[in-house]
Amino acid sequence: MIKWGIIAPGTIANAFAKEVKNTKDGILTAVYGRNNxxxxEFAKKHNIENYYSDIDExxxxxxxxxVYIATPHNYHMQYAKKCIEAKKHILCEKPFSYNYKTSEEVLNLARKSNIxxxxxxxxxxxxxxxxAxxxxxxDKIGKVKLVTANFGFNSNEDINSRLYNPCLAGGALLDVGIYPILFSDFMIGSFPKKIKADAEFTNTKVDESDIINLKYENGVLASLTCSISADTDNTAIIYGEKGKIVIPKFWSAKESYLYFEDRKEEFIDSYKEAGYKxxxxxxxxxxxxxxxxxxxASHNITLELAKIMDEIRNQIGLIYPFE
Structure with missing residues (x-):
């Protein structure tokens, strides 16, 4: 069995902990959080033997x-480095880090340390x-021509929320924008050669909503949006010459629908939990x-995502105070 520890027992860690139990080879053995x-309470809820409020312990x-790292984005790198020093393998929440440079540094360090x-x-x-x-x-839909995907929800602007705090690498792009970018790259099977982006900012100086247009070498276009201030339909559509594929809530998809030649096929995932398993x-x-x-989920995909988001941030003018 692979024995897992969790860093930061928050909302996403609860979902992770719930599904480790549904895997064949995984078990939870420890959790660390600053609030003892x-x-x-988290350890008791998930029947975890050891809990710590001292990271060294x-x-x-x-x-x-x-170790599963579930902290806000800006802390991923420092905890990943601690994991590597302690010879613990790592599953790190997305985004892997807040930019390409730090992502590359951590990946190289892990590889050199056989982690x-x-x-x-x-x-x-x-x-x-x-x-899908x-x-x-x-070739059910023929040559792919266009991908659209959006991920947005409405939240209250609050500097104390990690979503709106620039010191915690807040904003729509890193939190939810990574999903439509990842989805588009995966379905098209390559990385974009052209990126064009624009954004609206919050009073706390993070991106509230983004629109991202990508163009790939094979001529496929992608139109992507993300927001932390507007509820969107959260659907991805892949358009081809002969049909289309529609995926509701694509980032956590339980179903996908194929439309081609006046016919329809569907796929429904019977697994009841979120899908972190x-x-x-x-x-x-x-x-x-x-x-x-x-x-x-290769290192190359992680680095390419970081590179794409760095370029988007450069275009929209999003710089975090700690950079």
Missing amino acids: DKTK FFKDENIDA FIMEALWTLFLPAVNQ KKWIEE YEIEEANRCIKNKALESTI
């Missing part, structure tokens, strides 16, 4: 094989998303096989 009472725990590390790009492992990819590869199983498999990276 909340960490103890957490890393001394020899019963931890791998498995993967960005938690869980969308890539969802059966409904992979069924299979339909494309089977699939990425955890991939991490478990890689660690057991002594692989340093996943062939699906």
Whole structure:
């Protein structure tokens, strides 16, 4: 069994912890949080044996094989480095880091230290998303011409929220914009050669909503949006010469629909939980096989995503105080 520890017992960590139990080769053994009472409560809720409010004690725990990092974005790098020093394998929430330079630094350090590390790009492992990819590869919709995807929700502007705090690498792009970019790259099977972006900013100086246009070498175009101030329909559509594929809530997809030649096919994932299980199983498999990276959520994908978001941030003028 791969014995997992969790850093930062928040909302996303709750979802992760719930699904580790549904994997064949994973078990939760420890959790670290700065607030001892909340960490103890989290451990009790998920039947985790050891809980820590001292990060050094957490890393001394020899019963931890791998660590899931669920902190705000700007802390990912420092905790990943601590994991590497402690010889713990890593699954790090997206975005992997706040820019390309720091992402590359951590990945290189992990590789040199023979530590498995993967960005938690869980969308890539969802059966409904992979069924859509299979339909494309089977030429069901012909040559792909256009991809559209949007991810947006309405939230209150609050400097104390990680979403709106520039010191916590807040804003729409890093939090939710990464999903439509990842989805587009995955379905098209390459990375964009041209990027054009614009954004509206909050009073706290982070991006509130973004519109991102991508052009790929094969001529495919993508029109993507993200927002933390507007509820969007959160749907992705892949348009081809002969049909289209529609995926509601694409980043957490449970279903996908194929429309072609006046016919319709559908795929429904019967798994009832959110779907983090699939990425955890991939991490478990890689660690057991002594692989340093996943062939699906590869280091190259992480770096290309960081490069794309760096360019978008450059175009919209988003710079964090700690950079």
